[in-house]
Ligand SMILES: [Fe+2]
């Protein structure tokens with residue numbers, strides 16, 4: 001029957017330009033994760049700004065923008081591949097931070113969870129034999145390595161500084177020109 005043939009074709013992996021429903025759902029899940037990351041770091045940036053930590057605030061505002069860019073990259077990929085990107089509602093992120101160390105520990109914890117989500121999407125790509133999306137997702141895999149490494153470095157520095165006010169001043173000043181790079185290490189500003 002021609003009708004069944006059509007359905008089989010639609011579900012087959014040979015129609016590689018179209019996203020399968022499973023992949024579309026997985027990517028839209030990641031859209032929501034990146035949007036939540038952007039919102040979480042925006043709340044952290046605002047907290048740091050109110051504490052007078054202007055370098056940390058600049059770093060976190062930039063980080064929030066980068067997460068929004070991660071979200072946009074997914075939205076465009078989904079739509080280009082014939083899917084429909086879903087723009088999610090935003091939940092209010094955590095805003096009660098005890099200290100700057102608390103912020104970066106929360107950031108690392110958040111990124112660790114994001115990495116697990118990304119690994120889940122990659123796993124779905126392999127199960128669905130969607131190698132195009134698998135290739136696209138590798139950028140996110142690399143990005144997570146950079147972000148987790150940077151968060152760990154910053155936590156180590158904060159642990160060294162402890163309650164030393166001068167050390168904290170320098171830490172904050174250093175963060176002013178630092179950003180999570182999109183694709184290699186972190187960049188120091190001029
Ligand atoms: Fe991200």
Ligand SMILES: [Fe+2]
Pocket residue numbers: 037067111114147
């Ligand atoms: Fe991130």
